[in-house]
Amino acid sequence: MRVLLADDEVTIAVTLGDALEEAGFEVVIAADTGAALTALEERDIEIVLTDIRMPGEGGMAVLERSVELQPQRPVIIMTGFAAMEDAARAVSMGAKFYVQKPFPNDSMVALVETYSRLRSLESENESLRERLNSGSEFSEIIGASKVMQEVFDRVRIVAPTDATILIQGESGTGKERIAQAIHNSSRRSQGPFVAISCAALPESLLEAELFGFEKGAFTDARKDRKGRFEMAHGGTIFLDDIDDMPLATQVKLLRVLQERSLERLGSESTREVDIRVLAATKVSLRQLVREGRFREDLFYRINVVPVELPPLRERVGDVPHLVHFLIGRHGGGRDYSLGTATMRALERYPWPGNVRELENAVQRAIALAGASKELSADDMLPRDKRWRGATEVHDEILPLREVLRSREIEHIGRALERTGGHRTQTADALGISRKVLWEKMRDLGIEGPGGAKEAGTKEPDDR
Numbered sequence: 282m283r284v285l286l287a288d289d290e291v292t293i294a295v296t297l298g299d300a301l302e303e304a305g306f307e308v309v310i311a312a313d314t315g316a317a318l319t320a321l322e323e324r325d326i327e328i329v330l331t332d333i334r335m336p337g338e339g340g341m342a343v344l345e346r347s348v349e350l351q352p353q354r355p356v357i358i359m360t361g362f363a364a365m366e367d368a369a370r371a372v373s374m375g376a377k378f379y380v381q382k383p384f385p386n387d388s389m390v391a392l393v394e395t396y397s398r399l400r401s402l403e404s405e406n407e408s409l410r411e412r413l414n415s416g417s418e419f420s421e422i423i424g425a426s427k428v429m430q431e432v433f434d435r436v437r438i439v440a441p442t443d444a445t446i447l448i449q450g451e452s453g454t455g456k457e458r459i460a461q462a463i464h465n466s467s468r469r470s471q472g473p474f475v476a477i478s479c480a481a482l483p484e485s486l487l488e489a490e491l492f493g494f495e496k497g498a499f500t501d502a503r504k505d506r507k508g509r510f511e512m513a514h515g516g517t518i519f520l521d522d523i524d525d526m527p528l529a530t531q532v533k534l535l536r537v538l539q540e541r542s543l544e545r546l547g548s549e550s551t552r553e554v555d556i557r558v559l560a561a562t563k564v565s566l567r568q569l570v571r572e573g574r575f576r577e578d579l580f581y582r583i584n585v586v587p588v589e590l591p592p593l594r595e596r597v598g599d600v601p602h603l604v605h606f607l608i609g610r611h612g613g614g615r616d617y618s619l620g621t622a623t624m625r626a627l628e629r630y631p632w633p634g635n636v637r638e639l640e641n642a643v644q645r646a647i648a649l650a651g652a653s654k655e656l657s658a659d660d661m662l663p664r665d666k667r668w669r670g671a672t673e674v675h676d677e678i679l680p681l682r683e684v685l686r687s688r689e690i691e692h693i694g695r696a697l698e699r700t701g702g703h704r705t706q707t708a709d710a711l712g713i714s715r716k717v718l719w720e721k722m723r724d725l726g727i728e729g730p731g732g733a734k735e736a737g738t739k740e741p742d743d744r
């Protein structure tokens with residue numbers, strides 16, 4: 282496989298070039314933009330590595346030309362700290378990955394190897410991809426917005442391969458659902474799909490879960506047990522909340538990824554595992570790497586194909602589609618409808634819990650709809666006036682009473698948020714008694730955030 286290495290720094294060109302050649306690649310070195318562009322036109326290049334700042338127009342021009350000629354060809358950006366902003370822009374222009382200099386050559390070789398494997402698998406999997414393009418596995422995942430369409434396009438291409446995929450998204454954005462769809466449309470679909478959350482498990486338990494153990498490995502190990510990696514043999518393991526994985530466990534995971542083998546805790550014998558790894562994170566792993574909370578070498582192995590699921594509030598256009606889809610899922614065959622004002626209110630609300638929150642809202646509204654077939658915004662949105670009022674009033678002089686009322690709602694709401702819903706603290710901070718707070722919340726229709734509710738207090742009804 283032929284790699285273009287465009288960089289004006291001799292040390293990089295030579296040392297990385299050698300490392301790549303040692304790994305079996307044919308390397309074409311270009312020391313300036315012109316030479317890189319010529320190579321793209323005239324040579325059969327399959328992977329592009331380019332610096333940003335170099336003589337001539339620079340690496341962005343190389344990227345642009347490569348995308349123009351062959352949109353699927355992977356371009357990896359290598360850049361010094363000074364051009365980091367360009368690097369982020371490069372990714373939005375179609376670069377697959379950027380790496381900040383200096384970097385260890387072997388990480389880069391591993392990255393190039395992965396992309397080269399991906400490229401050959403991609404062509405092998407043409408037929409499988411045809412099947413996928415007809416939509417089957419992803420049809421249960423709704424996303425008409427451009428951002429989601431881009432996610433689907435990317436996922437369809439890599440799903441059939443064995444590539445490691447990192448799915449990033451806030452809570453409830455559909456990470457697990459996408460992971461499952463990827464598995465179902467891969468050639469491992471007949472094998473197991475094993476999901477495990479790395480959050481909220483202390484290190485020793487997590488390792489016992491992942492790697493399994495031999496009888497006597499620790500006090501409670503009364504008999505041998507297979508770990509999740511072994512259970513996923515022949516299939517896919519989904520490492521959810523990987524950002525929470527302790528550093529010590531990360532080292533062990535890295536080894537599994539590199540060698541596809543492991544030892545159960547307390548055991549000497551090495552077992553081979555044939556697994557495909559998918560991982561999910563709520564926060565940016567790149568950021569955690571910077572903070573020293575996530576291993577850089579593991580990051581490169583995990584973040585081979587990053588997939589980012591945008592929060593629902595950034596794809597408001599999906600809300601109506603999702604609502605109809607979710608009514609179909611939970612409506613028990615009945616046909617429910619929503620008024621236009623209700624739909625607008627749903628689009629305005631920021632959905633901090635994303636699709637999961639919307640799904641709960643639809644279920645609640647269906648349950649409360651009774652004989653009526655009309656779903657109401659009041660059943661779906663928090664009590665707060667901000668979200669409920671179906672129409673917004675502009676340019677109108679409101680009665681002072683109304684203005685004060687909405688200021689009060691906002692202010693009390695914020696105070697409740699600050700204290701995590703603690704009524705006594707909120708009342709103290711506001712300089713009123715708990716009874717007055719309670720009455721105000723009732724009268725103004727305010728619902729505090731969940732959490733510390735105090736026993737024995739009569740609360741306004743939960744929704």
Ligand SMILES: Nc1ncnc2c1ncn2[C@@H]1O[C@H](COP(=O)(O)OP(=O)(O)OP(=O)(O)O)[C@@H](O)[C@H]1O
Pocket residue numbers: 421422423424450451452453454455456457458459563603606636637640
């Ligand atoms: N695009 C979508 N289309 C249809 N349903 C979706 C979509 N996204 C999410 N859902 C539904 O929303 C719920 C939450 O999705 P999922 O569990 O995949 O989210 P998650 O990102 O893994 O959340 P968390 O980080 O909290 O674990 C599921 O019931 C799922 O079916």
Ligand SMILES: [Mg+2]
Pocket residue numbers: 456457521
């Ligand atoms: Mg999840």
